[in-house]
Amino acid sequence: MPGAARAINVAQNRGWLDLISDTAVALASLVGHLLGGGSITKRNYVPSISEGRRISTSDIKKAFGQVGVQSELRHKDSDNQATEVVPTEYGSIL
16 A cells, blocks of 8 residues: 555544544644644654643643654753654654
């Protein structure tokens, strides 16, 4: 199966294409957090989101969890980079 078709199947099976659901609200939350304090890597299209004044890393992890995606912290102990929350699965599909 081509990668794009597999991605659509994963998104459909996880409820990400259902626009009227709690998952849709959680996805919208992630998009807002991504636009407000995140980025998407150019190499593999995986989103990462940093905490801000009104959002904590635990809130971001919760939003990832609400769409059924596990996440982890990256750069937690770095003095030179912000701590980011990144998905550990389905990142490029998400």
